[in-house]
Amino acid sequence: MVKEEWRGLGNVQFLDKLKALSKSLGRWHKQYFGNIPEKIQKFEDKIKKVDDQVSNGVYDGTVEARRKALVRCCEVWYTRQDIHWKQMSRSRQAKEMDMNTRYFHNIAPARRRNNRIESLVINGMLVRNHARIKVSIRDFYRNLYHQEE
Template sequence: MERGGVKLFRLDIKWLEEMEVVEVIKTTWHNTIFIGSLDFQLHKKLFNIKHKLIVWKKDNNFNVQSKIDEVLYEIEALDQHVQSIGVLTEELMGERNSKLKSLHNLRRVEELYWKQISRTKWLKESNMNTKFFHSIASTRRRKNDISGLTIPGIDADDSVKMEGAIIDHFKKAFSIKVKFTPKLEKVPFKVLTVDMSSNLECNISMEELEGVVFALLSDKALDPDGFPHSFFHRFWNLIKSELLEMVRALTTRGEIFKWVNATYIALILKKSVIAELSNIWLINLLTSLYKIMEKVLIEVSLTFLISNIQSAFILE
């Protein structure tokens, strides 16, 4: 089957090393003004930032490897010039050190990119582990590739029928009715006291929100909107006030803008090599804003609402 579909936006964290990109993000955030709910406004801000960055990438043809090659060529040319004149002046030394610093920064950006792609948690960047991260990323890509798929009664070369069969399979998976519902009348759930109710009705504080946002791992897989958690860490001072108002509005309004509440369905392979659809799991991917709101509500309400017998809700 041929690969298809729209290519989703993904914020490459190495872009954030460019001051021009940082200014584009800050300017777009401040200049994007819409009338509507706060989650709608923040969605539009992220949406406009996304499109500004797409334009920036297209105009600048951003490629770290080509920049590294360019700086290496300049250093080599400078060294040849020093050899030809036989003198390493203070001016030439300063120029060479400047280029070496640029090379180091570019190597770091390259390493950050491959660390993000590899999803490696136990090994940190800044130790020039680019080759290792690249190797892990390549292994992940090969492991996640579906090289072949067999569906009974469907010709594997007929992409239209294969696509239809796959869609039908997962439609059935989502439409299966629950045959058994447990009875919970005698389960001793927690009962909220007056003080508990008052605490739950208090406004979310900035400290609570900050704790939740920075507890999100910066190098986790990107959310469907294309923004990694490190984006919210990096621009926390820029977005924190509006983010707090959005979360507070959710607790009083009880509604979420549909595109913030949108989810993507991803396929997870049960085996390293699959041959049939039953070897695939489905998971939902949440947007960044939805995930933050969800985590905040869980954090402030978990101790009040979850009883000891509900073992499915155990803090990690």
């Protein structure tokens, strides 16, 4: 879709192409990802109808396969909804972060603490010495990616 839109704009200036492309992407997004809660509700309603059929005694392999497919689709839309809200929260935080340096200075050490390896099991033993952990990790990858003669 992006290739077709880009080529269809012809010899327009780059920035104008980007603006036009963003409008096309917006239309595409509305068409395929429009109202996520509404799509989730539709799938849940379909799943409920299948469950009602089963409870009324209509049951065969196709009903079970259809229900599994509907549940998978519903899970995909739940994941998309989670991603959407996560992205929205990050963009809000980024806007606020520019105005709030104290927030930024509190987040950076927290990320450092979360990303730090406090202990590691090496040859069946728990090691907490950071220098030894560093050497073990380096040796592991050196052995993993060594050149064969």
